[in-house]
Amino acid sequence: MTIPTSLTETVAKLRAEVCLLHSELTRWGLVTWTSGNVSARVPGADLMVIKPSGLSYDDLTPESMVVCDLDGTVVDGTHGPSSDTDSHAYVYRAMPEVGGVVHTHSPYATAWAARGEEIPCVITAMADEFGGPIPIGPFALIGSDDIGKGIVETLSGHRSPAVLMRSHGPFTIGKNAKAAVKAAVMCEDVARTVHFATLRGPVQPLPQHHIDSLYDRYQNVYGQRPAPAA
């Protein structure tokens, strides 16, 4: 497969966007050395743009991003793609609404993953963003699409855009790559806060009706909305 000429500009923009979004992972302290990765689906094609494997974050450039098809085969790029390419591709194939996938080793969320414990929904920020607990996904070895299968199996029908893959770390999804990065940032934020709370004694999950109400407000009312048509 090649990149259709009609998508050349779209792919160039996505290379730049995916490259820039990687700097959010370092800015928020979600990754160490070369760990973690971001990808974006190319709208209108069975393609994605993903981080090259094992490159220092300082050395990432739009040109070093790798374009792959949704079987994980490299279509365009000068570098080998991320170790998690087959898993990102699996998610895009199985979840057509997903436009971005992110993986980090953010320390608090990864600590929950190491213990195989879901993060209970005990604060409003969690109800807002995740609509409930952040679930644990199965253990899966790195290198095939097994992680992708675990992500899809856990997040299908779940409100949470984040899953803590057991003994590994968080993977997040979003309607685009920026939304998936935001979910990764918020996942670490709530993982840290709830961790501190649990150190002081047992925590109490919010009642479901409050979670539902908070989630609805944050997802549908919060922030700036387009003005209604006159």
Ligand SMILES: O=C(CO)[C@@H](O)[C@H](O)COP(=O)(O)O
């Ligand atoms: O944990 C994993 C593999 O799932 C990754 O975070 C690696 O640490 C980074 O791999 P590349 O994306 O650089 O191949």
